[in-house]
Amino acid sequence: MNLEKADHDNGVVLRVEDIHKTYGKNEILKGVSFHIKKGETIVIIGASGSGKSTLLRCINQLTIPEKGRIWLEGEEVTHHMKEISHFRQRIGMVFQDFNLFDHLCAVRNVEIGLIKVKKMDKKQAREIAMEELRRVGLERQANQYPAQLSGGQKQRVSIARALAMNPTVMLFDEPTSALDPELIGEVLEVMRDLAMGGMTMVVVTHEMGFARSVANEIIFIEGGKILDQGTPHKLFTNPEHERTRQFICKIDELYGKTEK
Amino acid sequence: MVGKNILLIYQSIPFLLRGLVVTIGLVGGALGLGFILGIPMAIGQVYGNKYISGLISIYVWFFRGLPVLVLLFLFYFGLFILFNLNLSEFTSAVLVLGLISAAYQSQIFRGSIKSIGEGQMLAAISLGIKKYDAILSIILPQALRISIPGWSNEYAILLKDSAIAYAIGVMEVLTRAQFVATRTYKPLPIFFISAIIFIILTYGGVKLLALLEKKVRIPGYGEER
Amino acid sequence: MNTMHFITDILFPPLLEGLGVTLRLIVYSVPFGFIAGILIAVGRVYGNKLISTFCFLYTLFFRGAPLLVQLFILYFALPSIGLYLSSFTAAVIGFILCSAAYHSEYIRGAIQSIKSGQMMAAEALGMSKIQAVSSIILPQALRRAIPGCSNEIIYLVKYSSLAYMVACVELTGAGKVIASRYFEYTLVFSIVGIIYLIMTSVVTIGLNSLERKMEIPGIGK
Numbered sequence: 001m002n003l004e005k006a007d008h009d010n011g012v013v014l015r016v017e018d019i020h021k022t023y024g025k026n027e028i029l030k031g032v033s034f035h036i037k038k039g040e041t042i043v044i045i046g047a048s049g050s051g052k053s054t055l056l057r058c059i060n061q062l063t064i065p066e067k068g069r070i071w072l073e074g075e076e077v078t079h080h081m082k083e084i085s086h087f088r089q090r091i092g093m094v095f096q097d098f099n100l101f102d103h104l105c106a107v108r109n110v111e112i113g114l115i116k117v118k119k120m121d122k123k124q125a126r127e128i129a130m131e132e133l134r135r136v137g138l139e140r141q142a143n144q145y146p147a148q149l150s151g152g153q154k155q156r157v158s159i160a161r162a163l164a165m166n167p168t169v170m171l172f173d174e175p176t177s178a179l180d181p182e183l184i185g186e187v188l189e190v191m192r193d194l195a196m197g198g199m200t201m202v203v204v205t206h207e208m209g210f211a212r213s214v215a216n217e218i219i220f221i222e223g224g225k226i227l228d229q230g231t232p233h234k235l236f237t238n239p240e241h242e243r244t245r246q247f248i249c250k251i252d253e254l255y256g257k258t259e260k
Numbered sequence: 261m262v263g264k265n266i267l268l269i270y271q272s273i274p275f276l277l278r279g280l281v282v283t284i285g286l287v288g289g290a291l292g293l294g295f296i297l298g299i300p301m302a303i304g305q306v307y308g309n310k311y312i313s314g315l316i317s318i319y320v321w322f323f324r325g326l327p328v329l330v331l332l333f334l335f336y337f338g339l340f341i342l343f344n345l346n347l348s349e350f351t352s353a354v355l356v357l358g359l360i361s362a363a364y365q366s367q368i369f370r371g372s373i374k375s376i377g378e379g380q381m382l383a384a385i386s387l388g389i390k391k392y393d394a395i396l397s398i399i400l401p402q403a404l405r406i407s408i409p410g411w412s413n414e415y416a417i418l419l420k421d422s423a424i425a426y427a428i429g430v431m432e433v434l435t436r437a438q439f440v441a442t443r444t445y446k447p448l449p450i451f452f453i454s455a456i457i458f459i460i461l462t463y464g465g466v467k468l469l470a471l472l473e474k475k476v477r478i479p480g481y482g483e484e485r
Numbered sequence: 486m487n488t489m490h491f492i493t494d495i496l497f498p499p500l501l502e503g504l505g506v507t508l509r510l511i512v513y514s515v516p517f518g519f520i521a522g523i524l525i526a527v528g529r530v531y532g533n534k535l536i537s538t539f540c541f542l543y544t545l546f547f548r549g550a551p552l553l554v555q556l557f558i559l560y561f562a563l564p565s566i567g568l569y570l571s572s573f574t575a576a577v578i579g580f581i582l583c584s585a586a587y588h589s590e591y592i593r594g595a596i597q598s599i600k601s602g603q604m605m606a607a608e609a610l611g612m613s614k615i616q617a618v619s620s621i622i623l624p625q626a627l628r629r630a631i632p633g634c635s636n637e638i639i640y641l642v643k644y645s646s647l648a649y650m651v652a653c654v655e656l657t658g659a660g661k662v663i664a665s666r667y668f669e670y671t672l673v674f675s676i677v678g679i680i681y682l683i684m685t686s687v688v689t690i691g692l693n694s695l696e697r698k699m700e701i702p703g704i705g706k
Contacts, residue, residue, distance in 0.1 A: 062605055089611035099606035103625045103701050113610035116620055147703020158606075165610060325682040327646035330657055330674055337664065338671030416548075423551035427650060434554055438561075447562035451554060459549030 011038045012074075013200045014169050019058050019068035021051070028054045029065065030224040036169070036217075041201045043211040043232075046221035047247065052204040053096075055221070056171045059202070060084075060091040073168060089117060092162030092170040097178050098154040100146040100161070107133060107142040110161045118165070132160035136190050152183030156190055163194075170194070172203040206255050208248065212236060220244050269449055272440040276450075279433035280457060286353055286422040286432060291415060293358025298365030302403075303395055305366065306373050316366065323363035328424045332356050336428045353425035361418055368410035372403035405476055412469035416462050423458070433457055488672070496663055496673060503659025504680060506573070510645045510655060514580035515638055521581060522588025522634070523627070527618060529589065530596050540589070547586030553647055555579050560651035576648035584641050591633030595626035628704050635692035642684050656680060
């Protein structure tokens with residue numbers, strides 16, 4: 001099978017195949033496969049420790065899987081650590097605890113990737129960075145340091161930082177889990193706008209309202225494997241496994257009946 | 261020829277090791293003097309009136325701002341003679357190193373006393389304990405425990421500073437090494453041996469103090485350091 | 486002899502000359518010692534096993550042995566293997582090597598105190614490890630290390646006096662020469678002492694204001 005050609009023809013942006021990852025004796029991922037087409041949003045759900053974050057980190061090789069392959073737009077990402085920078089530039093990542101660069105103000109956080117990695121000249125980088133901050137509604141906070149921003153603002157800056165690199169796909173690793181409840185909305189709104197604007201996104205989250213209204217597909221991971229997957233409608237109303245229903249109920253209890 | 265040199269070096273080791281006794285004496289004496297002076301200085305700086313604490317601040321600023329070598333020269337060749345004190349090189353070095361160490365130790369203890377907070381003092385006074393007793397029986401036992409890491413650092417610095425007593429001819433490790441080096445024409449191995457002696461003393465002492473810290477630790481106490 | 490006359494005419498000219506040497510010792514040693522300290526810290530944290538072990542042993546030796554012993558090795562012992570250094574060069578090299586070891590420990594501690602997410606985020610943007618260390622980790626770590634490194638620089642100002650022990654006639658040495666010739670130890674070393682006090686105080690004030698200038702909300706302490 002010529003995946004490279006097939007992916008290109010079918011509009012598959014990211015293909016993940018049979019990913020295995022072990023920490024010590026603990027097998028976190030036991031053969032996970034999925035793919036995402038251009039403009040789609042996949043939401044990954046699952047209990048903590050189920051391997052969701054590890055899966056995201058495997059995609060841009062922040063964690064190297066022992067087994068399995070990953071393709072980005074038909075090019076293999078795995079086993080090409082020399083060119084990893086080029087892939088990472090095309091895979092935007094948003095972390096649970098923001099990981100904004102603490103010594104740089106908001107706009108410099110957004111432009112540093114352009115300057116250091118893409119070698120863009122400073123003036124152009126600044127223009128793009130301001131544009132991205134405007135997109136997430138933070139141009140007035142451009143000169144504030146991370147310590148001076150609220151959690152929600154930090155996360156929006158970190159989304160702008162990833163977007164500035166003009167990525168093909170965005171990975172979100174529980175982007176609202178570290179936020180106070182009243183700050184979650186502003187971040188989800190930015191993400192929703194992005195999805196509507198045609199960004200390809202893989203989102204690990206517990207926000208079922210977001211999953212229901214935005215996802216094209218939901219993947220439920222349990223014990224390092226995909227247990228269930230399908231459209232939100234299918235997973236919320238007619239999951240293949242009883243376990244999936246239980247999990248969704250529990251999440252609704254924990255995080256409150258979600259909006260809409 | 262080579263064999264003879266090795267023999268010379270070998271024979272010089274006991275001579276160097278006798279310097280070890282002197283070095284340990286210098287460090288022990290100076291640490292002790294610094295401790296005896298440093299504690300009341302710390303107390304004076306925290307609890308004393310502004311004249312006392314101002315005076316102590318000046319002392320600290322002076323002894324921490326000057327090089328050890330300059331202080332050694334100033335006291336040994338200058339002040340001690342000016343005041344007609346007939347002191348040996350060893351005693352002079354212990355006194356000068358001790359006066360310097362007092363400045364540093366007082367700041368270690370002061371930091372610890374301050375970190376204990378006013379609550380302990382208020383609780384003691386409210387029990388009717390006199391301020392002076394409260395310092396001795398409530399504040400100091402806690403402060404000294406937290407001071408051990410800082411104190412261990414001071415030991416390491418003082419140990420290395422003790423080599424500067426070479427400048428006034430105290431027969432410590434380095435002075436003896438210099439003697440042997442010029443006599444055997446083999447300075448490299450001799451100075452290396454003396455470096456190793458100091459390194460063992462430095463880390464050995466620090467390790468011992470870490471053990472002491474563990475031993476006198478009160479469960480759940482001082483974790484914030 | 487008139488004391489004022491002694492101070493202005495006999496003491497000051499050589500002291501000023503010595504002060505010049507002291508300042509040169511400090512100016513040459515501080516930046517190189519600091520840069521070497523950064524390299525050793527980075528090697529210790531991010532280097533492979535060989536480099537990391539070397540950096541560890543380096544700091545172990547240079548922080549464990551007295552500076553004076555190190556200076557003696559450079560000045561008195563190296564000629565025995567055919568390496569002759571002038572007393573000034575030996576002193577500068579000794580100061581650089583020794584202060585690098587102390588700086589590196591402050592910097593290493595600061596590097597290790599930075600959350601791993603910073604490195605991860607930098608790599609996720611496509612930065613190489615070197616880029617991430619130089620433009621993300623170090624700018625933060627060095628700010629956190631400023632208080633420790635400042636202390637080390639102040640120490641160096643004082644310990645520059647040890648250069649005299651390897652025959653480099655700097656401020657203390659110049660004072661010693663005059664003091665023994667005129668047997669005026671108390672007076673001479675009081676004046677020498679005041680000069681050091683001024684130097685250490687000025688450097689302290691300077692470094693404190695640098696620290697304030699470099700301050701970024703949320704970083705440091």
